[in-house]
Structure formats: C-alpha cells, structure tokens
Amino acid sequence: MTLKMDLGDALIDAVMGWAIVFLGIALLVLVVVLVGKIMSGKKPAVPAPTPAPAAAPPAPPAPPAPGAAGDLKLYDTPDRDAAMIMAIVADELKVPVNELRFISIREVKNK
C-alpha cells in the first residue's frame, strides 16, 4: 500500500492538533475563570437588591419549626414527587430527613 501523506508530517499534525485543542481550551478556561472572578467580585458590591429576601432563612437567628431547614426550591417538580425524593434520599443515606437540608429539586430533562 502506498501512503498518500508522509508519516512524519501526519504525526506532527496529529500531535500539534491535540496540543492546539488543549491550548485553546486552556486559554478559554483562563478567560472563563477571569470572567467568573469579575462576576463574583461584583456580587458583594450589590448586596441590597436580591440576597436579602431570597436567602431569608439561613438557619441561626430564630429556630423555625422543628426539623425545618430553610426554603426548598422546586423546578418542574410537583410537591408529592419532591416529598418522595427527599424520603428516598434520606433512606438511602440512612440519615433522618430532618437532619438533611434540601436546597432545590430540579427535573433533569433529556435533551
């Protein structure tokens, strides 16, 4: 069989190609991290509008109802399913459900 491309060239292209993918991704990671830092750096500067009402019950001040652990956010999940999920998780982990804190439950849709 005759080769239609020099093997050395092919090897260089292959190694360089993979390296370029890594380099591109590495630079992209840098950019994403940087943008993330800028975003999160901005967050505390505007504490007033949202965090106060949203993060209302962060535990300590007044012990709410026995076993309560703050608000649970449900996304596309009916109450009944959420209750079942929490019970299953507690059972699997062998931890009483009132010792667990569920922050949100979201249906993972197949795409």
Add this chain to the structure above:
Amino acid sequence: MDNILETLKKLWLESGFMGFFENGGWKSLIMILVALVLLYLGIRKKFEPLLLVGIAFGCLLTNLPGAGLYHMAMWDAYVYECPYDAANEAILYDVEEERVLSVEEYMSTLPPDAQEPEIIEKLSFTDIAHIGGLLDILYIGVKAGIYPCLIFIGVGAMTDFGPLIANPKSFFLGAAAQFGVFFAFFGAVLLGFTGNQAASIGIIGGADGPTAILTCMLLAPALLGPIAIAAYSYMALIPMIQPPIMRLLTTEKERSVKMEQLREVSKTEKIVFPIVVAGFVILLLPSTAPLIGCLMFGNLLRETGVTERLSDVAQNALMNIVTLFLGISVGATTVAARFLTLNTLKIVVLGLIAFGFSTVGGLLVGKLMYKLSGGKINPLIGAAGVSAVPMAARVAQVEGQKANPSNFLLMHAMGPNVAGVIGSAIAAGFLIKVFGA
C-alpha cells in the same frame, strides 16, 4: 395485441427492476439491504433513530435504480469544478490522472448508444436546483454547510453550560477526549488515505455528528456517506463501547469517588458565557466560526430569558426540520458504487478506534485530575468528554453508580460532555485550517 406487448416490454425495460440486472446493479441490491439493516437498527434498536431512520431511507431511495433523486456524478463535477454531461450523467474528468478532459477526449470515451451530450461548463447551485433530483436539491444544504450549523443552533439552545461554568477544570476533559480524533487521523494516513480524508475520518472520534458532516463535506465529500453512518452508529453505541474501557482503565476506588456539589451559576454568567466563548474561540481559530458561532448563538437565545420563542423554535421546530433534511440527504450520498468499497470498511474500523481512543484520552486525563485533586475528581467523568450529549454523561453516571450506589455524577459529567462539543469544534477547526483548500 402487438402494441400492448410492445408497451409492456417497454415499461419493463424502462422500469427500475431492470436496473438491478444491468452493469453493477447487484450493488444497489446490497445497498438496499444495508438500508433495511439501518432501518431495523434505528426503529427496533432505537440507535439514534431521529437521524438513522432518515439516513437509512435516503440510502434506500438513492439506490433504487432509475429513481433519479440524487446524481453522484453531478456532485463530483461540482467538487472537481469540471464540465458535466447532463444527458449521460458523466463528468469530463480523469480521476486517476486528476485532470479535466477536453470535449473531444470525452466524446471518444462515450459508448455508441450514448445520448447526445449536454455539457455544462461549470455547475452552480442554480444549475443543480434546475437539473437535479429532489435529494440533490436537499443536499445543497449539506454542501453549503447550512444544515450542520443550523443543528448547532439547536444544540446550543438545548445545552446548559452551567456545570461547565461551575467547574471550568472540566474543560480539559473535553480537550483530552479529542485524542481519538488525532489517533484515528494518524491511523487513516497509515491505511493509505490522503490527509484530507484522514482528517475527515479522524473527526468521527469527536462523537459529534454535525461537526463530522461539516468537516467531511469541506475536506472529503466523497466519504460523507460512510463517515456520517459510522459517526451516528457509534454515537448510538456509546453505552456499549465506553463501559469496558472505563472499567479497564479505572479502579473500583476511583469509580466510587463522590464529587462535591457544584456551585450555583448566576444568570449573568450564563448570558456572558456564550458571548465570551464565541468571541474568544473564533478569534483564536477563525475556521471554527460556523460551528462555535451557531452553538453559542443558540445558547444565548436560551439564556437571555427574553428570546424564549426563538429558543423554543431552535430546540424543536428548526432542529426537527433540519434533522429531517440532513438525514435523508446524507443517506442519499450512499450510492452503491461509492459506498461498497474497501475504504468504507476501513472507515468503520477507524471510526471505532477513534471513539475508543477518545474515551481513553478522557479517562487518562481524568485519572491525572483524580491524582492532582487528592482523589476528589472521579475519573469516569473524563469519558464524558466525547461530545455525544447527553449519552456519554449518562454512561459515566451509570458506571459511577455501579461502583457506589449513592454516587450522582450526571451533573459533574455534563461539564466535560459539553466541553467536548467545544473541543471537537476546535479540533475540526484545526483540521479544516490545515487541510482545507
């Protein structure tokens, strides 16, 4: 009576059935069997049915003698930029000597019963729309690179980059899993393919159908049929291909690692992400513009919160329409004379190697990250770096849960999974840049 018999004989001689008995007609029969097998896999086994059923039906239609829905020679004339004889469906080009034939040379090769030639000097899409069959017209969307890009808008609109933004390290797994692309590229050169063809074959390892189709269409259009079929078949077979490799390369202890909950990603971050990625990656590697541009545009539609209608259309109506056209027109390229060759067999084998080694690359870098993080990263998520979304992430989840039933890797694996989409687009951009015209 004679007239009736004459008419019936004429009908029979002009029917497609006769085509099976003419020169090379048996090959069409084999391709029809291939189409039926693909239909079985798509319908019964549910192997990527949305595309495989379309590809299989396109394969069936194009191989029915006399149907005239797709004209391979016409597209060859378009690729070689040589004159085309529309009457005899032949090109004025010597493939072995790689040169355009003069009209006199061509006429001397015509058999005595050939029709009077109708030569078109240089085909344009307008000519193709005018003289081509239905599938030729639909195939213009592939040839012009429209369908893969439109599909990428839909993919972008369906993708949540949140897990990737929350854990940018998983980007590296998406890069690592492109190993198979370059390994298979080298393997293809070893097996005697040209650089362009090898690059198109290698990109199967990116596990991304639209990227494979776009790259192949730009670099080696003659191989589009086998490459598309190999890419989509192996994507469907990921739950069978990946687990043995995962178990071979990782220990029970590594597979059972539970990863920490990902941080919450703000809406603003999700909006800024597609803008930054599109700008940055396209500036870095301009040849990725069609794929990355469309992917990130689709994602921006999803995340803005003010273009819900457009996002919905991109995810559903647009995606479905384009998938329909893409499947059937790619299937149309599987013409017997072009498909039933040793090269197709080589492509099928190389495609499997590409998928396998992409998984290996992701897992090895996953293991490296496991070591560097002091055992906090489960290396299985590396295998999800191949961009078959969300199949590869699901496989990581299933394997992780087998090792540790309380393990939930799905969201962690989605990071490398969507990074794989970006990684394969960068790999394709590199190959197009190096081997493109």
